[in-house]
């Protein structure tokens with residue numbers, strides 16, 4: 001018995017099997033071209049593109065449809081300089097003392113280091129927050145559920161949307177990230193989840209060869 005308001009499902013018009021496979025394959029190919037980029041150009045990105053990508057992120061499934069995310073798009077050069085300084089301070093500590101050898105060994109093929117100049121070069125910096133409390137409508141103050149899962153899914157959609165718009169991204173996670181809430185002026189109940197950097201790759205951008213290694217289907221999935 002359905003005792004909640006509902007309406008007919010739309011948006012799943014019939015598609016023949018061949019078209020379905022073509023679409024799945026085309027999307028797989030598109031996404032296979034995504035690279036994590038660490039060298040960006042300062043070429044600007046239209047705000048409308050970022051708005052569309054954020055709306056895609058905001059369409060993600062979430063616990064009780066509470067949409068427990070917030071995206072701060074940081075444009076102010078002052079804020080970006082503060083973020084870079086704070087992130088690089090954390091990262092220097094990470095690379096110089098905090099990181100166990102096993103972690104450093106895992107990162108070696110990717111060539112990452114404490115230099116985070118992209119935080120001031122790339123035109124789009126999006127700090128992504130998870131909200132402990134909120135609710136389905138703006139201004140609600142209810143408990144949120146599955147916040148990390150929900151924000152992770154939204155972030156995945158955001159990355160896919162930006163990639164399909166032709167923009168490169170970098171998921172950056174300085175730890176701890178509490179400085180982000182401060183700089184973005186976010187309330188105490190919001191936890192920084194990730195800093196997403198986006199823009200056009202630098203002309204001479206490179207990718208680590210190791211990053212191209214993706215596991216084959218039989219290593220990541222099984223039909224049982």
Ligand code: IYR
Nearest residue numbers: 091112113114172173174175
């Ligand atoms: N946060 C550091 C280290 C780092 C950790 C992982 I796991 C990566 O996949 C990449 C980097 C940094 O940004 O350099």
